[in-house]
Amino acid sequence: MAERPLLQIPEATHNEREKRAPVPIDPNAKIAKPGFGRQSQRLGPRFDRLRNVAAQTAAQAGMTLRADPDGIAPERALVFEVAGSLGDFYSQVGRIRGLEFLLEDDADIEPSDDFHTLQTKKREQVRSDKPVGGRLYMAMPDMQALREILRLWDLYRQGQAMPWGFAPWGTLFDMLSDLRAWGPQDRVLPETLAYWRERIADRPDEPVRFEVEMWFHERADRRARAIASIEGQLAELGGQVVTAAVIDPIRYHGILVDLPPQRVQELIDHPDVTLARLDDIMYLRPQSVAAIPEPEEEGEAAATGDAPAPGGDPVAALLDGVPVANHQRLAGRLILDDPDDYAARTPAAKRSHGTSMASLIVHGDLQAGEPPLGRPLYVRPVMVFDAASDAETTPPDRLPLDVVYLAVRRLLEGEGDEPASAPSVVVINLSLGDLNRPFSGRISPWARLMDWLSFRYRVLFLISAGNVRSWLPIREFATTAEWAAAAPEAREASIINALNSEKAARTLLSPAEGLNALAVGAWHADEFAAAEDPFHLKDPFPNGGLPNVSSGVGLGFRQTVKPDVLFDGGRELVRASEDEGHVWLAVDGGGAHAGQMSAAPDAGATGRLDFQRRTVGTSNATALLTRSAVHIYDSLIEAGYDVPRSHAAVLLKALLVHGAAWGDAGDKLDGAFGPAGRDWQRHRDNISRFLGYGRPDIDRVLDCAAERATLFTYGDVQQDTQDEFDIPLPPSIEGSTELRRLTMTLAWLTPVNARHQQYRSATLELLPAGDKAFSLAVERLSGQPTHFAVNRGTLSHGIFEGESAIAFLDGGMLKLRVACRAQAGALDDRVPFAVAISIETGVGSGIAIYEEVRDAIQPAVRATAGATRG
Numbered sequence: 083m084a085e086r087p088l089l090q091i092p093e094a095t096h097n098e099r100e101k102r103a104p105v106p107i108d109p110n111a112k113i114a115k116p117g118f119g120r121q122s123q124r125l126g127p128r129f130d131r132l133r134n135v136a137a138q139t140a141a142q143a144g145m146t147l148r149a150d151p152d153g154i155a156p157e158r159a160l161v162f163e164v165a166g167s168l169g170d171f172y173s174q175v176g177r178i179r180g181l182e183f184l185l186e187d188d189a190d191i192e193p194s195d196d197f198h199t200l201q202t203k204k205r206e207q208v209r210s211d212k213p214v215g216g217r218l219y220m221a222m223p224d225m226q227a228l229r230e231i232l233r234l235w236d237l238y239r240q241g242q243a244m245p246w247g248f249a250p251w252g253t254l255f256d257m258l259s260d261l262r263a264w265g266p267q268d269r270v271l272p273e274t275l276a277y278w279r280e281r282i283a284d285r286p287d288e289p290v291r292f293e294v295e296m297w298f299h300e301r302a303d304r305r306a307r308a309i310a311s312i313e314g315q316l317a318e319l320g321g322q323v324v325t326a327a328v329i330d331p332i333r334y335h336g337i338l339v340d341l342p343p344q345r346v347q348e349l350i351d352h353p354d355v356t357l358a359r360l361d362d363i364m365y366l367r368p369q370s371v372a373a374i375p376e377p378e379e380e381g382e383a384a385a386t387g388d389a390p391a392p393g394g395d396p397v398a399a400l401l402d403g404v405p406v407a408n409h410q411r412l413a414g415r416l417i418l419d420d421p422d423d424y425a426a427r428t429p430a431a432k433r434s435h436g437t438s439m440a441s442l443i444v445h446g447d448l449q450a451g452e453p454p455l456g457r458p459l460y461v462r463p464v465m466v467f468d469a470a471s472d473a474e475t476t477p478p479d480r481l482p483l484d485v486v487y488l489a490v491r492r493l494l495e496g497e498g499d500e501p502a503s504a505p506s507v508v509v510i511n512l513s514l515g516d517l518n519r520p521f522s523g524r525i526s527p528w529a530r531l532m533d534w535l536s537f538r539y540r541v542l543f544l545i546s547a548g549n550v551r552s553w554l555p556i557r558e559f560a561t562t563a564e565w566a567a568a569a570p571e572a573r574e575a576s577i578i579n580a581l582n583s584e585k586a587a588r589t590l591l592s593p594a595e596g597l598n599a600l601a602v603g604a605w606h607a608d609e610f611a612a613a614e615d616p617f618h619l620k621d622p623f624p625n626g627g628l629p630n631v632s633s634g635v636g637l638g639f640r641q642t643v644k645p646d647v648l649f650d651g652g653r654e655l656v657r658a659s660e661d662e663g664h665v666w667l668a669v670d671g672g673g674a675h676a677g678q679m680s681a682a683p684d685a686g687a688t689g690r691l692d693f694q695r696r697t698v699g700t701s702n703a704t705a706l707l708t709r710s711a712v713h714i715y716d717s718l719i720e721a722g723y724d725v726p727r728s729h730a731a732v733l734l735k736a737l738l739v740h741g742a743a744w745g746d747a748g749d750k751l752d753g754a755f756g757p758a759g760r761d762w763q764r765h766r767d768n769i770s771r772f773l774g775y776g777r778p779d780i781d782r783v784l785d786c787a788a789e790r791a792t793l794f795t796y797g798d799v800q801q802d803t804q805d806e807f808d809i810p811l812p813p814s815i816e817g818s819t820e821l822r823r824l825t826m827t828l829a830w831l832t833p834v835n836a837r838h839q840q841y842r843s844a845t846l847e848l849l850p851a852g853d854k855a856f857s858l859a860v861e862r863l864s865g866q867p868t869h870f871a872v873n874r875g876t877l878s879h880g881i882f883e884g885e886s887a888i889a890f891l892d893g894g895m896l897k898l899r900v901a902c903r904a905q906a907g908a909l910d911d912r913v914p915f916a917v918a919i920s921i922e923t924g925v926g927s928g929i930a931i932y933e934e935v936r937d938a939i940q941p942a943v944r945a946t947a948g949a950t951r952g
Contacts (some may be wrong), residue, residue, distance in 0.1 A: 086101050086786035087721035088737075088931050091795035092921070094805035099901045108124035113166050113214060115256055116196040123240035125197065128154070128261045134227045137765035156228060158299060159184060159264035160220040163737060164257045165197040172837055173218055173907065174250045177563075180227035184220040184297055185333075186839040187524065191216045191259050216259065217839060222297065228460065253348055256819050266354035270366050270822035273858075275516060277368035278350055278697055282343045289340035290323065291478070295365040295527070298333035312337060313540030319356060327484035330364045330540070332530040338369065368518035369480045369526065372465065373475040373757045374403065374435040379673040381682040381695035386410040389454050395920040396460040397730070398712050400443060400491055400705075402513060403436030403465040403474040410438070410692045411681040415444050416428035416462045419503050421492070428474070430468040430857070431687040435474050438697055439513050441681035443712075445606070447650070447875040448679035448694060449609035455712055460504040461911075463490045465514070483531050494539040508715070508730040510541055511708040512599075512703035515548035515591025515634075520907035523587065525639045530836055536598035541912060542706050542731035543599035544849045546700035547645040548634035549669075554580050554656075556665040564657045565665045567924050570624050575810040576658075577622050577631060578754045582673040585771055590634040590644060597876050598831050598844055600735060601644045601702040604630040604651025608678045619655040622667075630654040632669045632927040635771045639841070641877035643867050645774045647742050649707045652677040652698030659881045672698040678706075683749050710780045711738055717784050719880070733916040737794065739879050740918040741782035742775040748865040762866050770867045775879045785919070790922035798912040799846065804901035806851050809919060810938035811858070811894050812931045818924045820884045824860050828900065829877040830915040838906035844913040845905045848878055852897035859922075860884035896921070 116124065132154045135136050154160060169176075175183040190213040197214050200207040223231065234251045237244060244252040281290050289854055294312060299305050305328060314325055328335050340864070341357075348355055349366075357366060391414050404425045407418045417474060443459055444454045461639070464485050468475045476482040488497070490510070496502045511735060512532075519526055532543050558576040559565040563572065581588070594601040606623045622631055625765035629635075630651050638644030651675040656667040672678070677696030684690040718725050718733075751769045752758075759764035786792050797805055815822055828848035835843050860882035862869060872878040902913055923929050 083720045084717055084785035084790075086785065087717065088783065089793045089936055090723060091807050091809055091917070092805050092939060094795070094797060095155050097806060098805055099802045099804045099903060100899070102216045103758055112200050113257070114198050114200055114209070115165070116843060118238055118241055118256070118272045119801055120196060121258065121565050123253060125168040125258060125261060125348070126239070126309045129232060133231055133561065134230060136232055137873060141435060147399070154225070154228070154263050154909060156225045157222060159220050159222050159364075161260070161262050161264055162221070162254060162258060163189060163191065163216065163260040163262070164219065164254060165191050165214045166255070166257050167217050168219070168250055168254060168767065171250055171254065176219055178227050178230045179828060180224035181231070182222045182299065184222060185837045186220065187215040187218045188839060189218045190214070197259055205324060209559045220264065225709070238333055246496065247617055259574050263634055263805060264364070266358035266361065269358050269363050270349065270353040270611070273349055273518070274366050274368055275353070281489050282346060285899050288343070289321065290343055291340050291369050292347045292367055293367040294337040294339055294363055294702070295367055296335040296337065296556040297364045298335050309337070311360060311362055312339070312526070314339065315360060324479055325481060325484070328635075329483065329487055329531065331534050332527060334483065334527045334530070336480055336483065336527065338479070340718060350723070369517045371475055371478070372482060372514035373468070373471060373473040373517055374411065375434065375473045377697060377750070378694050381687040381693040383692050383715045384694050386692060388601040390456075392454070392456055392458045394457050396458050396504055397715050398443060398509045398511065398708050399462065399493060399504060399675055400436070400439055400462045400511045400708075401486060402439050402511070404433045404463040404742065405436035405461055406430060406433050406691065407461075408691060409437060409681045411441050411445060411694075415454060415458055415534055416440060416840065417458050417504065419460065419462050419492075422463070424466045424766070427466040429687070430469060431683050431685050432474065433683045434675055435465070435701070436461065436463060436514075437683055438680040438695070439701060439705045441711045442510065442678065442702055445680070446466070446706060449611065452769045454770045455709065457712060460493070460507055462493060464489055481951065483528055486512075486582055487531060487535070489540065490535050494541065496497060498561040506727070508727065509544050509708055509711045511517040511704055511732060513546045513704045515546060515594060519589065519592045519772070520589045521592050521595045521638065522827070524931045525595055525841060526592035528593035530834065532593045532596040533834045535597045536731070537833050540728050540731050540831065542735050543603050544704050545594045545596065545599045545703040547594045548601040548602050549604070549632040549670060549699045549919065550588040550634055550889040550893070552587070553666040553668055554584060555701050556580050556667055559662060559665040560660070562665060564662050567657045570800055573620065574576055574623055574755065581631070581635075581772070582755060582829065585635050588635055590636060593636040594634065595603070595644060597642065597834070600646045600738065601638070601774075602700060602707050603633040603645035603648040603774060604654070604700040604703040605648040605699070606630050606653055608652040608698070609651040610653065610676055611654070614675050616655070618949040619657055619670055619675060621653060621676070623830070624658050626906065627745070628750065629772055630669075631656060631667065634814045636774065637771055638875070640874055641767065641871065643770050643774055643871050643877070645903070647707070647739055647774050647779050647878060649703040651703035652696070652702055654698045658734050672696040678702050680779065684828060698917060705739060710778075713780070714738065714783055729916065730915055732829050732831050733794065733796050735877070736827045736916040736918045737783045738778060739775055739829070740825065740920065741779035741791070742777060742879065743881060744769070744773050744776045744865050744899065748778070752865070763870060766868045767871060770871060775867065780798065782920070786934070787922070787925070789925055789927050790920060790931060791932045791933050792918065792920045793935070793939070794916065798913070800898060800912055801902060801904045801909040804899045806897070806899045809896040809898065811896055811936060812921065812929065812934035813894065813933070814929045814934060815923060817887050817896070818929065819887045820927045820929060821883060822858055822860065823920070823922050824856055824858055824882040825920040825934045826882070827918040828915065830876050830913055832876050833911045834914060835906035842876070843906045843909050844871070846913065846915055847873065847904050848917065849899050850897065852892035855884070856896055857891045857894070858884060858896070859886040860881070
């Protein structure tokens with residue numbers, strides 16, 4: 083048990099949320115709009131086409147539909163492109179019978195004489211050249227809805243008021259930049275065309291497998307019609323449906339299809355034919371696949387130590403490849419649940435990734451000699467070995483979303499008459515990423531699934547940020563000889579510059595952008611103490627303290643801090659080549675010269691069960707952070723805290739991040755990325771892309787120190803309510819000039835609204851409930867994500883420091899409040915949250931922070947517990 087375990091904050095008081103003074107500003111006031119006369123002139127032809135369709139019979143409209151794939155027609159998704167925003171417009175759509183709202187999204191509209199933003203200069207409003215921030219509202223009408231939209235438009239163009247309840251439609255017409263059908267140019271994405279070309283070039287004689295993402299319809303019969311339409315079109319083209327999946331809570335309807343290569347070539351040459359014309363299709367996408375290539379190193383045999391068998395229930399689960407469950411390092415330590423019998427499809431010699439991840443979670447880096455976890459690890463295979471690519475992949479005949487969805491439901495809810503297979507699990511390791519879907523701004527269905535599962539089952543997903551293995555251009559060096567002869571500091575600076583220049587092409591792999599999950603990047607560190615100095619490889623960061631070269635970078639959805647944290651992922655070495663007048667770098671996968679040691683299969687298939695191998699990457703970092711989560715959970719149990727299953731995940735989320743900081747890495751990137759100047763916010767966001775909140779110091783939350791007290795609490799809040807906490811401050815720092823630090827972390831699990839542009843349903847804030855300097859005269863440090871950035875996701879982490887001698891305010895209490903408000907429509911759910919607070923002075927200050935806070939808190943906690951029992 084820890085010498086100074088964490089302390090629990092006394093129970094909160096519950097109140098209505100403290101409302102801020104309303105800002106009486108129309109969010110669209112700074113957008114110049116043309117007026118109804120000009121709108122009638124601009125958009126009249128569009129509505130005349132709608133009028134022509136509305137005047138036809140359903141059969142005639144169907145003929146129009148087939149003849150003009152870009153025309154407005156019944157049961158075709160319409161795009162209302164709006165300059166500005168209309169709040170929760172999706173709730174207004176339901177007032178028109180037969181108009182099904184699909185989703186909304188952000189848009190940037192190029193400025194024009196009709197729509198442009200206005201800036202105030204010298205007390206005058208002048209036109210700005212910046213794009214106009216807007217929205218896309220997508221809805222699908224039937225014939226009756228088309229006629230009703232036309233009726234409202236006629237009232238608008240005549241200058242008449244909208245009928246009662248339809249006022250937002252008048253605002254929409256005022257701000258309508260364009261009205262169009264969702265057409266082939268929307269459905270066929272550039273990355274899909276690139277995927278098709280590459281796939282045909284690699285295997286010209288095989289059918290091309292890809293995904294069809296459908297518009298999600300509420301009614302099952304409407305979805306069935308959509309499937310039938312796709313099947314009919316595929317049959318005409320000589321293709322077939324491989325599998326389909328509908329996941330109602332995230333509004334996902336996906337189909338995996340095969341199509342002959344010549345038919346795919348037709349789509350490449352003319353992206354407005356065949357499937358691209360079907361109205362029920364939202365996107366044609368590359369096949370989602372997570373693939374882990376087989377390591378080049380065969381591994382080495384090593385003696386295994388004796389350790390007690392694990393006991394108790396698992397709190398962590400691994401969704402990954404099939405492990406070698408009877409490996410000497412893993413035997414008796416895994417609960418292997420393989421209902422799909424993926425083991426039969428994966429030879430023992432090819433079970434590399436699942437074996438490595440299980441080993442790292444159970445033992446950590448074997449080079450560190452740490453004891454194994456005292457609990458078993460639940461393992462559910464979700465990958466098989468694919469001989470064609472010589473890699474472990476998600477099943478090529480399944481949609482990965484469906485595989486993961488069913489796996490988590492079996493784990494935490496059960497299926498059919500069978501109970502949940504591991505209901506005690508609160509942390510799920512997903513060291514996988516979609517190779518064909520780097521995050522590009524719009525949240526992926528896979529990330530939506532992670533968010534929904536997390537909130538529904540109160541579980542924390544730890545997801546690897548992804549490894550970007552593409553060559554990195556280093557333009558400061560013309561030849562590999564120059565590169566090799568340069569000083570390590572010069573090489574390091576050139577790599578940092580290159581990563582910064584190429585950041586847009588080295589983004590996270592979905593689903594790492596998910597809001598409720600923690601995305602984990604790889605820190606350049608391992609426990610390899612006897613590393614050789616190979617002639618063909620260089621250590622890019624010989625002094626450590628930075629992310630690995632291949633670690634995927636953020637930011638995440640709506641500019642959230644992603645990856646959230648970085649953790650040790652092995653020292654990733656690089657090799658150089660030269661082309662196009664400069665040097666290019668490729669990363670090495672670990673082995674004899676660097677990396678983290680973990681159990682490995684016998685690649686020679688001789689039956690040996692004692693092999694191990696060094697590897698590197700964000701998967702390793704995620705596995706080690708999962709191990710830390712189990713350690714934190716067990717430390718709370720050992721300290722006597724009865725953490726409920728409903729809040730264990732969100733508490734672990736807060737505590738895993740609580741010890742994170744940028745440290746020297748922040749200073750290094752701050753200098754490398756140039757002066758912040760007036761654009762300091764973007765400058766700091768740029769650093770956050772690489773560092774997130776930093777590398778967590780897990781020891782800080784496993785045990786406190788004489789000069790540091792760490793406290794925690796958890797609870798639930800509802801819309802427009804807040805929980806208020808009083809935390810006793812240590813009397814000895816009142817009036818002291820010792821440097822003091824306050825670290826505050828708030829984590830929550832939000833419900834999501836998949837149709838809403840904001841997506842995140844619940845926004846929580848950790849705010850002072852008294853003195854704005856928290857009675858400690860501290861200010862927010864600059865070397866961390868901005869206070870704007872930390873309010874974008876579901877994790878707020880901040881570090882404050884000060885050393886002024888002041889008298890305590892607020893009765894010697896640190897007063898805090900956790901406030902909740904809705905963001906994406908009505909919020910009907912209670913939102914689970916957790917808070918971690920650390921108060922500290924420098925080591926050696928002689929101030930007994932922990933003892934004083936503990937002694938002040940314990941009577942309050944006992945009183946609360948007694949009142950609860952009473």
